[in-house]
Amino acid sequence: MDFEIRTSDRPVPDGEREAALNSPGFGRTFTDHMVTVRWDEEHGWHDGRLEPYGPISLDPSASVFHYGQECFEGMKAYRQDGGGIALFRPWVNAARFNRSADRLAMPTIAEETFLQALELLVTQDAAWVPFGESESLYLRPLMIATQHELGFTLPSHSYLFVVFASPAAAYFGAGERLRPLTVWLSEEYTRAAPGGTGAAKVGGNYAAAFAAQRQAVAEGCDQVVWLDSTEHTWVEEMGGMNVFFVLREKGGSRPRIVTPPLTDTLLPGVTRDSLLRLAPELDLEVEERPISVPQWEELCASGRMTEAFACGTAAVIAPIGRIKGAGGKGWTIGDGGPGPVTRRLREELLGIQYGRLPDPRAWVHKVG
Numbered sequence: 001m002d003f004e005i006r007t008s009d010r011p012v013p014d015g016e017r018e019a020a021l022n023s024p025g026f027g028r029t030f031t032d033h034m035v036t037v038r039w040d041e042e043h044g045w046h047d048g049r050l051e052p053y054g055p056i057s058l059d060p061s062a063s064v065f066h067y068g069q070e071c072f073e074g075m076k077a078y079r080q081d082g083g084g085i086a087l088f089r090p091w092v093n094a095a096r097f098n099r100s101a102d103r104l105a106m107p108t109i110a111e112e113t114f115l116q117a118l119e120l121l122v123t124q125d126a127a128w129v130p131f132g133e134s135e136s137l138y139l140r141p142l143m144i145a146t147q148h149e150l151g152f153t154l155p156s157h158s159y160l161f162v163v164f165a166s167p168a169a170a171y172f173g174a175g176e177r178l179r180p181l182t183v184w185l186s187e188e189y190t191r192a193a194p195g196g197t198g199a200a201k202v203g204g205n206y207a208a209a210f211a212a213q214r215q216a217v218a219e220g221c222d223q224v225v226w227l228d229s230t231e232h233t234w235v236e237e238m239g240g241m242n243v244f245f246v247l248r249e250k251g252g253s254r255p256r257i258v259t260p261p262l263t264d265t266l267l268p269g270v271t272r273d274s275l276l277r278l279a280p281e282l283d284l285e286v287e288e289r290p291i292s293v294p295q296w297e298e299l300c301a302s303g304r305m306t307e308a309f310a311c312g313t314a315a316v317i318a319p320i321g322r323i324k325g326a327g328g329k330g331w332t333i334g335d336g337g338p339g340p341v342t343r344r345l346r347e348e349l350l351g352i353q354y355g356r357l358p359d360p361r362a363w364v365h366k367v368g
């Protein structure tokens with residue numbers, strides 16, 4: 001697609017950008033530009049632009065405000081050890097974006113156009129990619145329904161695709177500050193049911209998760225652990241992250257990383273998939289199998305589960321130290337601190353993403 005380029009005549013002053021890069025946090029400051037592309041039935045995807053970052057004007061009747069047709073991705077651009085900037089497995093995000101769009105009866109976008117939009121933005125706002133350890137430029141591609149009509153007969157006839165960017169630090173700390181998470185077992189609420197939108201990255205899933213997340217924070221926890229919608233016992237995921245367990249079977253030679261199998265109620269994370277592929281090369285066994293809450297507690301009590309961690313683009317790999325649930329339920333995993341398998345996988349993944357380690361699978365996609 002040919003993009004019209006309209007650069008900002010009022011970019012964020014250098015001093016303010018440097019201040020933002022010195023302490024990026026997560027999703028608090030935004031770069032100078034964004035990319036937009038429009039879709040309607042007559043023209044398909046058209047009117048691609050790189051333009052100054054700023055508000056989007058929509059009528060109150062726009063479909064997204066009422067019926068929530070919205071999907072998004074979370075991606076990062078990393079400063080490479082040898083110079084330059086790279087994305088990580090962007091084609092996987094492009095494919096998932098289209099699956100999410102399709103689930104909400106929205107149009108798909110050519111994967112090449114999706115990637116072109118990201119490359120354009122990262123190249124234009126390259127000065128915003130942070131330099132610090134575990135820091136990156138977080139990229140948010142999204143699509144919203146823009147039709148001005150309240151009828152609920154057919155999906156919207158028009159859509160807007162946007163990509164914008166924000167300098168980001170590690171979501172839960174990095175290096176020696178890798179703080180173990182305390183997580184809340186959500187037995188009152190469920191995130192997704194069979195046939196629903198759990199496997200799609202859509203805003204509605206996150207909107208429905210806030211009540212449980214608020215409860216988790218009130219209970220002194222960092223994140224929610226979502227359980228299956230039928231029995232409320234099988235661990236599924238953590239809202240913005242997938243979950244892994246580290247098991248050391250008695251007499252077993254190698255540690256095993258276990259994660260719930262993909263179903264239509266949990267998000268197929270890019271980090272999850274990358275770890276399943278990397279682990280065998282690090283002498284770890286891998287297994288996708290369901291784990292229930294009683295099994296989780298018992299495996300920790302017997303000492304067979306030594307570690308657990310959350311993983312996702314924003315979270316990277318974050319150790320889980322303690323579980324809490326209703327009625328005073330609670331237990332600690334291992335010694336409650338980040339374990340060696342968690343640290344090893346994190347170093348390996350970050351090493352590839354930042355160009356410090358070889359990349360035999362060509363996961364790293366250089367930009368510019």
Ligand code: COI
Pocket residue numbers: 073074075239240241312313314315
């Ligand atoms: C991501 O990891 O990119 C996400 O979208 C998760 C979100 C909770 C920050």
